[in-house]
Amino acid sequence: MVDSVNSQIDGSIVVAKSLARFGVAHMFGVVGVPVTHLANRAVALGIRFIAFHNEQSAGYAASIYGYLTGRPGLLLTVSGPGCVHGLAGLSNAMVNTWPMVMISGSCDQKDFGRGDFQELDQIEAVKPFSKFSVKAKDIKDIPHCVAQVLDRAVSGRPGGCFLDLPTNVLHQTISESEVEELLKSAESHKSEVSIGHTPKSSQIKQAVSLLRGARKPLIVFGKGAAYARAEGELKKFVESTGIPFLPTPMGKGLLPDTHELAASAARSLAIGQCDVALVVGARLNWLLHFGEPPKWSKDVKFILVDITEEEIQLRKPFLGLVGDAKKVLELINKEIKDDPFCLGKNHLWVEAISKKVKDNVSRMEAQLAKDVVPFNFLTPLRIIRDAILAAGSPAPVLVSEGANTMDVGRAVLVQTEPRTRLDAGTWGTMGVGLGYCIAAAVASPDRLVVAVEGDSGFTFSAIEVEVWSSENMNDKFAHWFGISCQ
Incomplete structure (x- = not known):
């Protein structure tokens, strides 16, 4: 008979167990050495992993997931360039003040400084783009480190946090009984989420x-x-x-x-x-x-x-x-x-x-009533607006990006329910559209997701269209792409 209590498990399994224990339900990312086993173990524990083609779009998905759910969006990347690509999403979360955690594998620490494969001082690289970053230096550090980044991401003003997982730590082993004790300890030390002071x-x-x-x-x-x-x-x-x-x-x-x-x-x-x-x-x-x-x-x-x-x-x-x-x-x-x-x-x-509202709306409606062919911005946006309003409640989540598409759409497309408009945000980030769409479908499964994309904005991440197809999300999307004024 196998003694499951004293059996040995590796660092990847410890990370997966920690994420599941602390309430993570979804992860976005691109897998490869050294985090493929981590992703597989997370899936085995019930965490849904949505695999993207590029860490940038996966990071945008994780950032908006944090906004929509109030829980940290998780981005998993490989080391070095994978981490750097993921900084687009992490920085987007920081500037918009949304909770997000980026987890990146890294090279074996005994080979750091010798030109190892995808070597990068990731803790230094993420500092300008995160509110808190930490490296697990030993397998026993993992539960506490996971608890820390998840907690810090939502405490006070939300933002992005980073966890570095060296290859050698992921390959270390420990008994399941010891992991359970470490998980209990990490849980007991999690701080209460701060919602700021109460005014006098x-x-x-x-x-x-x-x-x-x-x-x-x-x-x-x-x-x-x-x-x-x-x-x-x-x-x-x-x-x-x-x-x-x-x-x-x-x-x-x-x-x-x-x-x-x-x-x-x-x-x-x-x-x-x-x-x-x-x-x-x-x-x-x-x-x-x-x-x-x-x-x-x-x-x-x-x-x-x-x-x-x-x-x-x-x-x-x-x-x-x-x-x-x-x-x-x-x-x-x-x-x-x-x-x-x-x-x-x-x-x-x-x-x-x-x-003033009535006068301006009246002038806008007069313009919208005209069917202009070839299309200007107003004609297709009117059609989209009417279709969205016809959907009733729950209202669709509208994802809008592309300078003119987004700006004109803000005046034309009507929002009737909270957290149903997602756009370039505080940082004016281009390329967020398809990552946002996929995350919105995951975070708001009761709502249709409508992507209104300028032609340039769409091409930033067009390949991610395949993700919602492979994830069987086709019934979640109504999409209008390539709106431009020529």
């Missing part, structure tokens, strides 16, 4: 007072609020106060674009004239013109809600509220409930926004 009661009161006293208040929200699942609290806030709202591109859908207080079609008026802006889960970066004139009024007062104190210090708003977007909105809604106020439809600011 006086700060919440000050925020509500500023909004109450504003002549032209505005709420702006972004994908940070989407990641925090803050849509319920946003809806309560907007509908109880009557304040117009403006989503950033990937914030679209937290409240429907068709909502009567949506100000997207009057964006220039809204940001140019508002006097108090509550910004939730969005950074005052290039997407919001840095919160500066001439796009914004020089006298606007920003109330900035962010998960980290560092972002508040960087932007220097009139009032900073450090905390999880959903939790902060809960506190604001409670304060308003105790002393309610509502602008009402006849408020001059609400009327001005509403009139």
Whole structure:
């Protein structure tokens, strides 16, 4: 009889066991020496591995998976060039603040510095692109290292983390009983996921007072609020106060674009004239013109809600509220409930926004009504919009990339549900489309995935079309590719 408790297992199996034990359900990547056995063992333990043709697209898939699920997206790569290719996805996760973990094999450490196969100091290489990186130097380190990167990826402001697994460590062996003890120890030392500080009661009161006293208040929200699942609290806030709202591109859908207080079609008026802006889960970066004139009024007062104190210090708003977007909105809604106020439809600011929205939408619809042949951007996007809306609920996930395709699509394609628009994001990354599509189909199995790709954006990663075919995802996709204006 085999003594399974004292039988020896290698480092690859220990990694797979650790990932499964700590809740990993999906992995994206490209396998090869020295991580093929690791991937096979992970699959044997119930983890679904989606094999790509290039680490770059696999990394983009892992990054958006983290955003859609709130759990770290896992990217597995080989050593050296595989790690470098994977940095595209890891850096995309870092800049967009999405939880992701990249795991790369590396050369035998006794041969490091001698020109070994695919040799690279990977810990140094990933430093600019990760919030935390660690190397397992012995098989006994593996459970703790896996727990660390998974934990750090979602703690505080989410981001990308990296785990280096040398070949010699993957080939070491250890008894299953000792692995179980190491797993228990790693579990017990996992920290609670931090959701930031809770603002002081006086700060919440000050925020509500500023909004109450504003002549032209505005709420702006972004994908940070989407990641925090803050849509319920946003809806309560907007509908109880009557304040117009403006989503950033990937914030679209937290409240429907068709909502009567949506100000997207009057964006220039809204940001140019508002006097108090509550910004939730969005950074005052290039997407919001840095919160500066001439796009914004020089006298606007920003109330900035962010998960980290560092972002508040960087932007220097009139009032900073450090905390999880959903939790902060809960506190604001409670304060308003105790002393309610509502602008009402006849408020001059609400009327001005509403009139501008109606005028701009009317002009846009007049253009959309024309069937232009050969196609311009508007005709195919209108067709796509109508098809998406006809799908009803659950609304499809829309993946949009390519400069003109994405920019015009942002104005035409309507989002009605949260986390259903995925685009180039904060870093303006090209080539994300097909990786995002595949990850969205995995993370949101109840939704159709629609890819609206510019011809150039599509060619960045066109070969990955084969992945959804080989993964039997064809029933998940409706795709329109190659939209261009010639």
